[in-house]
Amino acid sequence: MDRQISLKTYMISTLIVWLAILVASAAILQDSPYFNQMLLILAGGIVWFVIILPAGLFKEGLEK
Numbered sequence: 001m002d003r004q005i006s007l008k009t010y011m012i013s014t015l016i017v018w019l020a021i022l023v024a025s026a027a028i029l030q031d032s033p034y035f036n037q038m039l040l041i042l043a044g045g046i047v048w049f050v051i052i053l054p055a056g057l058f059k060e061g062l063e064k
Contacts, residue, residue: 007058011050018046 022042029035 003058007054010054010057014049014054018042018049022046 022039025038025042026035029038032038
């Protein structure tokens with residue numbers, strides 16, 4: 001039960017932080033020639049912290 005609460009808390013917190021980073025970066029870089037490249041780099045971070053890392057950290061909790 002505690003692992004499920006931890007996973008939910010982690011996912012919600014991570015999504016909020018990464019969405020804020022993504023929106024702020026998009027607003028700052030909207031007229032920059034590096035806009036697409038930076039969003040691609042940030043998307044890689046999002047994939048890591050929202051999909052890959054939780055799958056590894058909470059693997060045991062999901063199997064129980």
